[in-house]
Amino acid sequence: MGKSETENKIIQAATDEFIEMGLDGARMRAISDRAGINKGLIHYYFKSKELLFSKVFEVLFGVLVGRLNAAMGEENHLFDKIRSFVSIYVDAIQRNPRIPKFIISELNRNPERMFKMMNEKKKFDATKVFKESVAQAVENGDIVEIDAHQLFTNMLSMCIFPFIGRPMIQFVTGMSNKEFESYIEVRKTEVAEFIIRSIQKK
Amino acid sequence: MGKSETENKIIQAATDEFIEMGLDGARMRAISDRAGINKGLIHYYFKSKELLFSKVFEVLFGVLVGRLNAAMGEENHLFDKIRSFVSIYVDAIQRNPRIPKFIISELNRNPERMFKMMNEKKKFDATKVFKESVAQAVENGDIVEIDAHQLFTNMLSMCIFPFIGRPMIQFVTGMSNKEFESYIEVRKTEVAEFIIRSIQKK
DNA sequence: GTCTATATTCAGATAGAC
DNA sequence: GTCTATCTGAATATAGAC
Numbered sequence: 001m002g003k004s005e006t007e008n009k010i011i012q013a014a015t016d017e018f019i020e021m022g023l024d025g026a027r028m029r030a031i032s033d034r035a036g037i038n039k040g041l042i043h044y045y046f047k048s049k050e051l052l053f054s055k056v057f058e059v060l061f062g063v064l065v066g067r068l069n070a071a072m073g074e075e076n077h078l079f080d081k082i083r084s085f086v087s088i089y090v091d092a093i094q095r096n097p098r099i100p101k102f103i104i105s106e107l108n109r110n111p112e113r114m115f116k117m118m119n120e121k122k123k124f125d126a127t128k129v130f131k132e133s134v135a136q137a138v139e140n141g142d143i144v145e146i147d148a149h150q151l152f153t154n155m156l157s158m159c160i161f162p163f164i165g166r167p168m169i170q171f172v173t174g175m176s177n178k179e180f181e182s183y184i185e186v187r188k189t190e191v192a193e194f195i196i197r198s199i200q201k202k
Numbered sequence: 203m204g205k206s207e208t209e210n211k212i213i214q215a216a217t218d219e220f221i222e223m224g225l226d227g228a229r230m231r232a233i234s235d236r237a238g239i240n241k242g243l244i245h246y247y248f249k250s251k252e253l254l255f256s257k258v259f260e261v262l263f264g265v266l267v268g269r270l271n272a273a274m275g276e277e278n279h280l281f282d283k284i285r286s287f288v289s290i291y292v293d294a295i296q297r298n299p300r301i302p303k304f305i306i307s308e309l310n311r312n313p314e315r316m317f318k319m320m321n322e323k324k325k326f327d328a329t330k331v332f333k334e335s336v337a338q339a340v341e342n343g344d345i346v347e348i349d350a351h352q353l354f355t356n357m358l359s360m361c362i363f364p365f366i367g368r369p370m371i372q373f374v375t376g377m378s379n380k381e382f383e384s385y386i387e388v389r390k391t392e393v394a395e396f397i398i399r400s401i402q403k404k
Numbered sequence: 405g406t407c408t409a410t411a412t413t414c415a416g417a418t419a420g421a422c
Numbered sequence: 423g424t425c426t427a428t429c430t431g432a433a434t435a436t437a438g439a440c
Binding site: 022024025068101103104105107108111126127144146147149150152153154156157158160161162164165166167168169171172173174175183186187190191194195197198199202 | 224226227270303305306307309310313328329346348349351352354355356358359360362363364366367368369370371373374375376377385388389392393396397399400401404
Binding site for chain 3: 027028029039040043047048049
């Protein structure tokens with residue numbers, strides 16, 4: 001399974017190009033230039049643009065799923081799960097801010113693909129763990145009664161949206177780039193506290 | 203300024219096509235078919251694909267800004283502003299669920315354009331109104347101290363993200379299409395209550 | 405204003421030498 | 423495996439008849 005040097009360079013270059021330009025906007029020419037190799041070689045290794053894209057998507061999607069599971073599995077108490085999820089997740093996206101947009105575009109473009117991958121990858125259990133934890137907390141009387149899916153997607157929204165909607169947010173709020181950076185830093189802890197304040201019983 | 207029948211048909215068809223396919227994915231051929239007119243006519247009226255796209259974007263962006271301002275200006279008390287914003291906004295997006303994705307894609311692709319439009323459209327004061335209302339509520343001791351931008355973007359995130367990330371959310375939670383519909387209905391009121399619970403002083 | 409036919413450009417893919 | 427050269431198809435754009 002050892003990939004050649006060239007193959008790796010192509011995948012890396014393709015990842016950058018697809019993330020920046022999307023599937024339709026990406027150019028094979030641009031990918032070969034980024035990789036510093038011949039355009040024809042891409043077809044030698046990956047046959048077509050579509051197959052190359054699939055490869056890139058698989059890798060990125062796997063990383064995303066892995067992070068979701070990791071962030072959710074580490075802590076026991078619901079509040080700590082939430083704190084852990086927010087800080088790990090926002091931090092991870094901050095390092096690769098264009099990945100969510102890429103993943104979401106592709107899931108919109110081709111929803112069937114995700115079912116295929118669902119079967120291929122190890123099963124996605126982050127939300128199951130989360131739901132159980134919410135049920136437990138409700139039972140213990142720690143939090144108000146709330147639908148776990150609503151809660152989970154609220155959390156996901158506040159973690160992901162700022163990166164997808166960054167230009168919109170900067171436009172609406174008038175934040176500078178510098179201000180946006182510290183705005184994100186604040187969110188690594190404050191989004192979790194925002195959520196916890198909302199659900200905990202006093 | 204009276205637009206011809208044909209011109210209007212083109213704009214409507216182009217709006218549908220661009221929203222569904224994105225700028226790169228859209229085809230002039232598909233637009234002329236949707237409009238039921240000759241392909242060459244599009245160039246007669248709009249010169250190029252790029253200019254046609256600009257036209258479509260301007261219209262949609264104007265609608266978005268108008269809604270933001272309307273939703274924010276109607277109520278006086280902060281909590282009612284939040285309730286009003288969430289219900290109006292989620293409902294509006296529900297009717298046209300692909301608009302946010304379209305707007306955000308374009309703002310990412312071409313951030314300069316938004317500054318141009320900022321000057322052309324009447325100024326965007328929804329957030330100013332919101333900030334003042336937050337400051338007032340803090341002063342009155344009604345809510346905890348919170349940065350208005352953080353609060354505003356939390357609200358925006360929870361309103362918009364479910365539509366952008368719908369396939370991702372359905373994948374992660376396992377919701378059916380039917381379940382997703384009622385999930386959105388719940389959000390029209392519950393997102394506002396979620397926010398209010400978090401910020402109000404007991 | 406609306407159509408048909410055509411020009412132009414360009415990207416993805418292939419063939420074949422080395 | 424890597425390169426050069428080329429094919430093929432598609433999409434935007436234009437020219438010109440009506």
